[in-house]
Amino acid sequence: NAGVTQTPKFRILKIGQSMTLQCTQDMNHNYMYWYRQDPGMGLKLIYYSVGAGITDKGEVPNGYNVSRSTTEDFPLRLELAAPSQTSVYFCASSYGQGWVNTEAFFGQGTRLTVV
Amino acid sequence: GDSVTQMEGPVTLSEEAFLTINCTYTATGYPSLFWYVQYPGEGLQLLLKATKADDKGSNKGFEATYRKETTSFHLEKGSVQVSDSAVYFCALSDRKGAQKLVFGQGTRLTINP
Numbered sequence: 001n002a003g004v005t006q007t008p009k010f011r012i013l014k015i016g017q018s019m020t021l022q023c024t025q026d027m028n029h030n031y032m033y034w035y036r037q038d039p040g041m042g043l044k045l046i047y048y049s050v051g052a053g054i055t056d057k058g059e060v061p062n063g064y065n066v067s068r069s070t071t072e073d074f075p076l077r078l079e080l081a082a083p084s085q086t087s088v089y090f091c092a093s094s095y096g097q098g099w100v101n102t103e104a105f106f107g108q109g110t111r112l113t114v115v
Numbered sequence: 116g117d118s119v120t121q122m123e124g125p126v127t128l129s130e131e132a133f134l135t136i137n138c139t140y141t142a143t144g145y146p147s148l149f150w151y152v153q154y155p156g157e158g159l160q161l162l163l164k165a166t167k168a169d170d171k172g173s174n175k176g177f178e179a180t181y182r183k184e185t186t187s188f189h190l191e192k193g194s195v196q197v198s199d200s201a202v203y204f205c206a207l208s209d210r211k212g213a214q215k216l217v218f219g220q221g222t223r224l225t226i227n228p
Contacts, residue, residue, distance in 0.1 A: 040221075042204060042219050056213070
Protein backbone atom coordinates (compact mmCIF):
# COMPACT_ATOMS: atom_id res chain seq x y z
CA ASN A 1 0.00 0.00 0.00
CA ALA A 2 1.67 3.21 -1.17
CA GLY A 3 -0.27 5.67 1.06
CA VAL A 4 0.40 9.31 0.11
CA THR A 5 2.91 9.84 -2.70
CA GLN A 6 4.47 13.23 -3.50
CA THR A 7 6.61 14.19 -6.45
CA PRO A 8 9.18 15.59 -6.88
CA LYS A 9 11.21 15.14 -3.70
CA PHE A 10 13.49 18.09 -4.42
CA ARG A 11 13.26 21.06 -6.77
CA ILE A 12 15.10 24.32 -7.34
CA LEU A 13 13.13 27.08 -9.07
CA LYS A 14 14.13 30.49 -10.29
CA ILE A 15 12.12 33.52 -9.22
CA GLY A 16 9.05 33.90 -11.44
CA GLN A 17 8.99 30.29 -12.64
CA SER A 18 5.97 28.05 -12.19
CA MET A 19 5.61 24.46 -11.10
CA THR A 20 3.13 21.87 -9.87
CA LEU A 21 3.72 19.67 -6.86
CA GLN A 22 1.96 16.36 -7.35
CA CYS A 23 0.16 14.42 -4.63
CA THR A 24 -1.77 11.19 -4.93
CA GLN A 25 -3.25 8.83 -2.34
CA ASP A 26 -4.56 5.30 -2.72
CA MET A 27 -6.54 5.00 0.52
CA ASN A 28 -9.82 6.41 -0.85
CA HIS A 29 -9.64 9.28 1.64
CA ASN A 30 -12.08 12.12 1.10
CA TYR A 31 -10.01 14.81 2.86
CA MET A 32 -6.71 16.05 1.47
CA TYR A 33 -4.39 18.85 2.61
CA TRP A 34 -1.29 20.80 1.66
CA TYR A 35 0.99 22.11 4.41
CA ARG A 36 4.29 23.96 4.33
CA GLN A 37 7.01 23.61 6.94
CA ASP A 38 9.46 26.43 7.45
CA PRO A 39 12.65 25.96 9.53
CA GLY A 40 11.93 25.95 13.27
CA MET A 41 8.21 26.32 12.65
CA GLY A 42 5.29 23.99 12.72
CA LEU A 43 3.33 23.12 9.64
CA LYS A 44 0.98 25.73 8.20
CA LEU A 45 -2.08 24.79 6.15
CA ILE A 46 -2.07 26.14 2.59
CA TYR A 47 -5.20 24.58 1.04
CA TYR A 48 -7.48 21.67 1.74
CA SER A 49 -10.22 19.67 0.08
CA VAL A 50 -13.13 17.72 1.52
CA GLY A 51 -13.85 15.85 -1.72
CA ALA A 52 -13.50 15.89 -5.46
CA GLY A 53 -14.42 19.30 -6.87
CA ILE A 54 -14.30 21.06 -3.47
CA THR A 55 -11.31 23.08 -2.27
CA ASP A 56 -10.81 25.83 0.27
CA LYS A 57 -8.08 28.13 1.55
CA GLY A 58 -6.09 27.43 4.65
CA GLU A 59 -3.96 29.77 6.73
CA VAL A 60 -1.35 30.70 4.07
CA PRO A 61 -2.89 30.36 0.57
CA ASN A 62 -1.35 33.38 -1.18
CA GLY A 63 0.78 32.45 -4.18
CA TYR A 64 -0.72 28.97 -4.54
CA ASN A 65 -3.58 27.26 -6.31
CA VAL A 66 -5.08 23.78 -6.09
CA SER A 67 -7.57 21.57 -7.86
CA ARG A 68 -9.25 18.28 -6.95
CA SER A 69 -10.68 16.62 -10.03
CA THR A 70 -10.44 13.09 -8.60
CA THR A 71 -10.52 11.56 -5.13
CA GLU A 72 -6.92 10.39 -5.50
CA ASP A 73 -5.09 13.51 -6.73
CA PHE A 74 -4.56 16.94 -5.20
CA PRO A 75 -1.88 18.95 -7.07
CA LEU A 76 -0.51 22.24 -5.72
CA ARG A 77 0.39 24.93 -8.26
CA LEU A 78 2.91 27.75 -7.76
CA GLU A 79 2.38 30.33 -10.50
CA LEU A 80 5.14 32.89 -9.90
CA ALA A 81 7.72 31.49 -7.53
CA ALA A 82 9.14 33.83 -4.89
CA PRO A 83 11.96 33.29 -2.36
CA SER A 84 9.34 33.34 0.43
CA GLN A 85 8.01 30.06 -0.97
CA THR A 86 11.24 28.25 -0.16
CA SER A 87 10.01 25.57 2.20
CA VAL A 88 9.23 21.88 2.63
CA TYR A 89 5.76 21.00 1.38
CA PHE A 90 3.72 18.11 2.75
CA CYS A 91 0.59 16.59 1.34
CA ALA A 92 -1.70 14.68 3.69
CA SER A 93 -4.98 12.80 3.55
CA SER A 94 -7.54 11.48 6.01
CA TYR A 95 -11.01 9.99 6.13
CA GLY A 96 -13.78 12.05 7.66
CA GLN A 97 -17.43 11.34 8.26
CA GLY A 98 -19.52 13.33 10.70
CA TRP A 99 -17.73 13.49 14.06
CA VAL A 100 -15.37 10.63 13.28
CA ASN A 101 -11.83 11.92 13.49
CA THR A 102 -9.26 9.74 11.81
CA GLU A 103 -5.53 9.78 11.49
CA ALA A 104 -3.94 11.99 8.83
CA PHE A 105 -1.35 10.26 6.64
CA PHE A 106 1.51 12.36 5.28
CA GLY A 107 3.67 12.13 2.21
CA GLN A 108 7.46 12.29 2.46
CA GLY A 109 7.58 15.94 1.46
CA THR A 110 8.93 18.11 -1.35
CA ARG A 111 11.87 20.36 -0.56
CA LEU A 112 11.55 23.48 -2.74
CA THR A 113 14.17 26.19 -3.05
CA VAL A 114 13.46 29.42 -4.96
CA VAL A 115 16.54 31.34 -6.01
CA GLY B 116 -8.19 31.07 16.34
CA ASP B 117 -7.00 27.74 17.64
CA SER B 118 -3.31 27.45 18.52
CA VAL B 119 -0.75 25.05 19.97
CA THR B 120 2.32 25.99 21.99
CA GLN B 121 5.14 23.52 22.46
CA MET B 122 8.12 23.45 24.72
CA GLU B 123 11.02 25.02 22.89
CA GLY B 124 13.87 22.82 21.82
CA PRO B 125 16.17 21.39 20.98
CA VAL B 126 16.22 18.80 23.74
CA THR B 127 19.22 16.56 24.29
CA LEU B 128 19.10 13.59 26.67
CA SER B 129 21.11 10.52 27.48
CA GLU B 130 19.78 7.07 26.71
CA GLU B 131 17.36 5.73 29.37
CA ALA B 132 16.55 9.24 30.64
CA PHE B 133 12.97 10.36 31.34
CA LEU B 134 11.40 12.55 28.69
CA THR B 135 8.75 15.25 28.95
CA ILE B 136 7.81 17.58 26.11
CA ASN B 137 5.23 20.15 27.16
CA CYS B 138 2.28 21.09 24.97
CA THR B 139 -0.58 23.48 25.68
CA TYR B 140 -3.41 24.50 23.42
CA THR B 141 -6.08 27.13 22.89
CA ALA B 142 -9.30 26.08 21.20
CA THR B 143 -12.87 27.30 21.08
CA GLY B 144 -14.44 23.85 20.83
CA TYR B 145 -13.50 20.36 22.01
CA PRO B 146 -10.60 19.36 19.82
CA SER B 147 -8.87 16.06 19.35
CA LEU B 148 -5.19 16.14 20.29
CA PHE B 149 -2.26 14.45 18.58
CA TRP B 150 1.46 13.90 18.76
CA TYR B 151 3.20 13.40 15.43
CA VAL B 152 6.83 12.36 14.96
CA GLN B 153 9.11 13.18 12.05
CA TYR B 154 12.24 11.07 11.58
CA PRO B 155 15.07 12.52 9.48
CA GLY B 156 14.17 12.78 5.80
CA GLU B 157 10.65 11.46 6.29
CA GLY B 158 7.11 12.75 6.51
CA LEU B 159 5.12 12.98 9.72
CA GLN B 160 3.74 9.86 11.39
CA LEU B 161 1.05 9.72 14.01
CA LEU B 162 2.55 8.75 17.37
CA LEU B 163 -0.56 8.90 19.56
CA LYS B 164 -3.86 10.67 19.95
CA ALA B 165 -6.65 11.45 22.42
CA THR B 166 -10.14 12.53 21.48
CA LYS B 167 -11.72 13.62 24.77
CA ALA B 168 -10.85 14.92 28.21
CA ASP B 169 -8.90 12.51 30.48
CA ASP B 170 -8.17 10.14 27.59
CA LYS B 171 -4.62 8.79 27.56
CA GLY B 172 -2.96 8.08 24.25
CA SER B 173 -0.03 5.67 24.20
CA ASN B 174 2.30 4.08 21.67
CA LYS B 175 5.88 2.76 21.62
CA GLY B 176 6.32 3.62 25.32
CA PHE B 177 5.17 7.22 24.84
CA GLU B 178 2.11 8.55 26.69
CA ALA B 179 0.10 11.76 26.80
CA THR B 180 -3.08 12.61 28.72
CA TYR B 181 -5.73 15.06 27.51
CA ARG B 182 -6.08 17.57 30.36
CA LYS B 183 -9.00 19.90 29.68
CA GLU B 184 -8.61 21.81 32.95
CA THR B 185 -5.03 22.84 32.12
CA THR B 186 -5.48 22.69 28.30
CA SER B 187 -2.41 20.51 28.07
CA PHE B 188 -1.24 17.32 26.33
CA HIS B 189 2.31 16.70 27.54
CA LEU B 190 4.32 13.88 25.96
CA GLU B 191 6.23 11.53 28.28
CA LYS B 192 8.42 8.47 28.02
CA GLY B 193 10.05 6.71 30.92
CA SER B 194 13.26 5.56 29.23
CA VAL B 195 14.30 7.01 25.88
CA GLN B 196 16.40 5.26 23.26
CA VAL B 197 18.73 6.57 20.56
CA SER B 198 16.10 5.56 18.00
CA ASP B 199 13.68 8.10 19.53
CA SER B 200 15.76 10.95 18.11
CA ALA B 201 13.36 12.90 15.89
CA VAL B 202 11.22 16.03 15.75
CA TYR B 203 7.97 15.83 17.72
CA PHE B 204 4.90 17.90 16.88
CA CYS B 205 1.87 18.48 19.06
CA ALA B 206 -1.31 19.21 17.09
CA LEU B 207 -5.03 19.67 17.49
CA SER B 208 -7.94 19.13 15.19
CA ASP B 209 -11.47 20.40 15.36
CA ARG B 210 -13.64 17.30 15.21
CA LYS B 211 -16.12 18.81 12.81
CA GLY B 212 -15.66 20.11 9.30
CA ALA B 213 -12.49 19.20 7.46
CA GLN B 214 -10.49 18.13 10.54
CA LYS B 215 -7.73 20.55 9.75
CA LEU B 216 -4.64 20.13 11.92
CA VAL B 217 -3.09 23.05 13.82
CA PHE B 218 0.53 22.32 14.75
CA GLY B 219 2.94 23.49 17.40
CA GLN B 220 6.41 24.56 16.25
CA GLY B 221 7.98 21.15 16.87
CA THR B 222 10.63 19.98 19.34
CA ARG B 223 13.84 18.39 18.10
CA LEU B 224 14.90 15.55 20.38
CA THR B 225 18.40 14.08 20.32
CA ILE B 226 19.27 11.03 22.42
CA ASN B 227 22.95 10.34 23.06
CA PRO B 228 24.16 6.78 23.77
